Amino acid sequence: MPRRIREQQMLDAAVVTFARRGYRAASMDEIAELAGVSKPLVYLYLESKEALFSACIRREATALGEAVRAAVDPAAAPDRQLWCGLRAFFTHVAEHPDGWVVLHEQARAQGEPFAAEWSALRDGITEFVTAAIAAAAREAGCGPELAGDEVAGVAHALVGAAESLAGWAGSRPGQTGRETAATLMDFAWSGLDNLMRGRRWQPPPNP
Template identity: 65%
Template sequence: MGAVKTKRMPRAVREQQMLDAAVEIFGRRGYMAASMDEIAELAGVSKPLVYLYLNSKDDLFTACIRREAQALVAAVRSGIGPDQSADRQLWDGLLAFFAHTGAHPLSWSVLHLQARTHGETFAAEVTAMREEIVAFVTQLIVVAAREAHRDPDLPEREVAGLAEALVGAAESLAAWANASDSVTPRQAAATLMNFAWAGLSDLMRGNAWNPPAA
């Protein structure tokens, strides 16, 4: 193991450096296999300093999840122009989502794979992020549906399930796109728009598909 660098820097900067290293190790090796020694070495600090700043492996992992979740939500929100049409907002949001998850595959691995499978506390952090995104998508769809149906009182519950399905599809597509060297964020976003918006357009025109009678 090489000599550990002890160059002075502000605590906040050093902490972000540790989180950067932790996301890389957790994303590559998984929560259980990741070691604090590896994280400290990659961050260029001593292991006791990691514990001093972030207390424990669990606390370090939780801090990683929170930071990466906030970054993803911020990327999606900042990618959307509020004055655009509903379909344009949805397109911009999906494009921002796939661009972020594609540019940060290890971060997405932490959020989509590791955090969901290593305890309720970690999963709850991701659930909070997901609920925020679902609520945001629900609002996009319900505004468009109310305009299409000329019904300003159309309840959110009418489209809440569609938002859940859309977010779930986006999560699966992000994992698929990251596993492929040939799928761009734009292609992933277009795939989901073509799959979802055609159906949403029919629903907004009142052309709902109904199951056959029992």
């Protein structure tokens, strides 16, 4: 069997094992058995448990990032860009639940250098969302009152909401990526539309 295919089989097995057992509890014996290979062969291809875990994070992060980017037409209206990106994100997470656990839970929990892989993916998605919101603000004719840090802050909040909603959706059998994306668009885009029209929420006066 070609090395590339065999290595992907090992990564498939490792993602399942790390997601369900956790990085610390997962063993190379379990991974090798699930992949249908010997443990020495896993070490030959991927050197160590740490290297194997890093390879899993990179593969899952790359696949998620590519799925989101491929779904978005840069020439589309900003709300459609955001809708397509969110739908692709939630659909990919729903179809690859073990990969999402490795990225969102295991990579962050183990600290460096693993957490940096997750942070890089998150930063890329946040940049995409920031650009979409900024483009929408420009199309709406917003002045400098909606720019810079405010746009970035809204983008970070939206990404955080997407991460939380992905976990919620994963606990609901039958929930589709399209349904989850629509839920977040209902919540987020309505508020963004008001913000870009100058209809801002005002805190009540102090008593």
